[in-house]
Amino acid sequence: MTRDDEGVGDPGASTASGADRSLHQRIRADLEERILSGAWSPGHRIPFEHELMAQYGCARMTVNKVLSGLVEAGLIERRRRAGSFVRRPVGQSAVLRIPDVKAEVLSRGEAYRYELITCARRKATREDRARIAVPAGAPVLALLCRHVADGRPYALEDRLIALDAVPEAATADFSAELPGTWLLAHVPWHEAEHEITAAPADARTAARLDVPVGTACLVIARRTWRGGAPITAVRIWYPGDRQTLVARFTPATAAGR
Amino acid sequence: MTRDDEGVGDPGASTASGADRSLHQRIRADLEERILSGAWSPGHRIPFEHELMAQYGCARMTVNKVLSGLVEAGLIERRRRAGSFVRRPVGQSAVLRIPDVKAEVLSRGEAYRYELITCARRKATREDRARIAVPAGAPVLALLCRHVADGRPYALEDRLIALDAVPEAATADFSAELPGTWLLAHVPWHEAEHEITAAPADARTAARLDVPVGTACLVIARRTWRGGAPITAVRIWYPGDRQTLVARFTPATAAGR
DNA sequence: AAGTGGTCTAGACCACGTC
DNA sequence: ACGTGGTCTAGACCACTTG
Numbered sequence: 001m002t003r004d005d006e007g008v009g010d011p012g013a014s015t016a017s018g019a020d021r022s023l024h025q026r027i028r029a030d031l032e033e034r035i036l037s038g039a040w041s042p043g044h045r046i047p048f049e050h051e052l053m054a055q056y057g058c059a060r061m062t063v064n065k066v067l068s069g070l071v072e073a074g075l076i077e078r079r080r081r082a083g084s085f086v087r088r089p090v091g092q093s094a095v096l097r098i099p100d101v102k103a104e105v106l107s108r109g110e111a112y113r114y115e116l117i118t119c120a121r122r123k124a125t126r127e128d129r130a131r132i133a134v135p136a137g138a139p140v141l142a143l144l145c146r147h148v149a150d151g152r153p154y155a156l157e158d159r160l161i162a163l164d165a166v167p168e169a170a171t172a173d174f175s176a177e178l179p180g181t182w183l184l185a186h187v188p189w190h191e192a193e194h195e196i197t198a199a200p201a202d203a204r205t206a207a208r209l210d211v212p213v214g215t216a217c218l219v220i221a222r223r224t225w226r227g228g229a230p231i232t233a234v235r236i237w238y239p240g241d242r243q244t245l246v247a248r249f250t251p252a253t254a255a256g257r
Numbered sequence: 258m259t260r261d262d263e264g265v266g267d268p269g270a271s272t273a274s275g276a277d278r279s280l281h282q283r284i285r286a287d288l289e290e291r292i293l294s295g296a297w298s299p300g301h302r303i304p305f306e307h308e309l310m311a312q313y314g315c316a317r318m319t320v321n322k323v324l325s326g327l328v329e330a331g332l333i334e335r336r337r338r339a340g341s342f343v344r345r346p347v348g349q350s351a352v353l354r355i356p357d358v359k360a361e362v363l364s365r366g367e368a369y370r371y372e373l374i375t376c377a378r379r380k381a382t383r384e385d386r387a388r389i390a391v392p393a394g395a396p397v398l399a400l401l402c403r404h405v406a407d408g409r410p411y412a413l414e415d416r417l418i419a420l421d422a423v424p425e426a427a428t429a430d431f432s433a434e435l436p437g438t439w440l441l442a443h444v445p446w447h448e449a450e451h452e453i454t455a456a457p458a459d460a461r462t463a464a465r466l467d468v469p470v471g472t473a474c475l476v477i478a479r480r481t482w483r484g485g486a487p488i489t490a491v492r493i494w495y496p497g498d499r500q501t502l503v504a505r506f507t508p509a510t511a512a513g514r
Numbered sequence: 515a516a517g518t519g520g521t522c523t524a525g526a527c528c529a530c531g532t533c
Numbered sequence: 534a535c536g537t538g539g540t541c542t543a544g545a546c547c548a549c550t551t552g
Contacts, residue, residue, distance in 0.1 A: 022539075022540060022541090023540080023541075024540075024541085038483065048517090048518070048519090049518080049519070050517095050518090058541075058542085059541065059542045059543065059544090060542095060543085060544095061318075061522095061541070061542070061543090062540085062541065062542085064519080064520085064521090065322075065325075065540090065541095067519090068322075068520095069329065072326065072329055072330075073329075078518090078519060078520090079518085079519080079549090079550075079551090080517090080518050080519045080520080080548075080549045080550055080551085081516085081517060081518045081519075081549065081550040081551050081552085082518075082519090082550070082551065083518070083519085084518095084519085088441075195501050196453065196475070196501060197475060197497055197501040198455035198456075198473040198474055198475040198476075198495070198497030199455075199473055199497050199498075200472075200473045200497075214471065214473075215457075216455040216456055216457045216471075216473035216474065216497070217455055217473065218453070218454060218455040218475075219455075226295060238455070240454055240455030240456055240457075240473070241456075244452050244453060244454040279520075279521060279522090280521080280522080281521075281522090305536090305537070305538090306537080306538070307536095307537090315522075315523085316522065316523045316524065316525090317523095317524085317525095318522070318523070318524090318541095319521085319522065319523085321538080321539085321540090322521095322522095324538090325539090335537090335538060335539090336530095336531075336532090336537085336538080337529075337530045337531055337532085337536085337537050337538050337539080338530070338531045338532045338533085338535085338536060338537045338538075339531070339532065339537075339538090340537070340538085341537095341538085
């Protein structure tokens with residue numbers, strides 16, 4: 001009756017790894033291992049709920065919780081009457097984490113410094129409004145700042161903040177605090193869009209980054225909204241030879257978890 | 258006793274949006290809406306399970322399923338005795354989806370063509386082994402191919418395949434089928450790493466992409482493993498002025514969902 | 515038509531952390 | 534110590550889908 005009188009469904013439970021976790025966690029780990037190791041390849045039919053019940057000697061709700069979790073994680077899909085099947089990994093798509101600049105530099109073991117170059121309040125120009133969708137004439141804060149690693153320019157940050165959405169930004173001291181950090185603390189975002197592209201450094205950008213004109217740069221543009229209203233738009237220029245974005249992941253992280 | 262005799266917890270259920278979904282889906286949508294809209298800001302304490310039970314007139318397991326789902330989605334965190342709280346959005350980090358080249362081109366509404374330029378089987382050179390960690394002397398397949406959109410070179414793909422791991426690749430016809438697609442169908446990957454960088458096009462690459470030498474290119478390098486064994490390493494060069502990677506997401510997608 | 519998953523209930527005991 | 538979440542049970546009815 002209890003889950004302890006069944007040994008069949010608990011392969012390797014006597015080893016350290018299977019100990020002292022909850023039953024549904026052990027079942028989930030078992031199934032995930034089979035899927036991620038390839039033992040159950042995409043399309044493979046997972047045992048029915050009643051079979052897993054018998055194997056692990058537990059109630060149906062318990063295996064159901066596990067299988068629902070695997071669906072939410074994108075590892076399997078379920079069809080009534082047919083069964084549960086291992087999902088094919090998501091196309092060629094992938095997921096990439098972009099750390100913030102300061103954390104990035106510090107994690108490379110280099111000294112970090114930040115410099116505010118310009119900070120101007122103005123009514124949004126036509127050019128501004130192409131970057132951040134505020135109404136005509138709405139006030140924006142335009143920031144230009146430089147991230148410095150071990151004394152060398154590391155990245156250039158060019159940011160607009162919609163002051164209607166974030167009026168407190170007008171009085172914030174961005175020479176002391178990173179704009180990104182300040183915004184995150186004061187205005188949680190709810191939607192964001194990233195655009196990554198390669199572009200040659202124009203004369204002004206090249207001078208500020210201390211690289212030759214035309215140097216291939218990685219440009220990351222991020223725009224964030226809160227409830228549909230634009231908050232900020234930022235472009236970060238990285239000289240291409242110094243910066244790479246790296247991501248490591250498994251299908252589980254890519255598919256939904 | 259049943260869930261129908263309670264009106265309090267079901268705001269807006271009479272509208273079309275709340276109809277005919279399961280109870281836990283409606284509860285989840287309710288809570289997610291409050292969180293993502295900012296009505297419940299980060300740190301806010303969500304009602305206790307027993308409160309939600311009363312509000313929605315349902316069993317504890319039902320609200321528990323909802324709250325567990327929100328944890329898995331990274332939207333809340335729960336502490337015994339203390340309660341459930343809205344999570345702070347993940348740092349400056351972000352998530353980016355990289356679609357595969359063919360889907361990318363077709364989604365832009367352009368005609369897609371693919372050309373195999375070279376396909377060579379060889380023992381891994383020192384240079385190959387810097388890209389793909391196979392044993393010395395192990396056989397690899399080296400492919401070079403071009404993706405063409407509306408008749409113009411769109412991207413250059415430079416790929417190595419470990420033949421020890423994927424012997425069937427030796428006999429595959431890569432002039433007919435995209436290597437990436439073929440691999441995905443024959444060898445599901447389990448770990449992958451991406452590296453994104455900007456680099457100037459060297460003479461040979463520039464010629465094959467039909468751009469001036471030195472053009473800033475976006476280079477995406479992807480390596481995949483199966484159970485720790487390398488399968489393939491690929492570099493895709495995109496002329497920077499034609500290609501941008503775009504990602505749109507909410508904290509839920511970034512945090513773990 | 516049969517069997518699958520989808521959903522829900524009304525209990526229960528336990529572990530843990532805050533009070 | 535108390536109340537929270539964590540987990541689990543042994544049922545139940547329903548909807549869908551496939552054979």
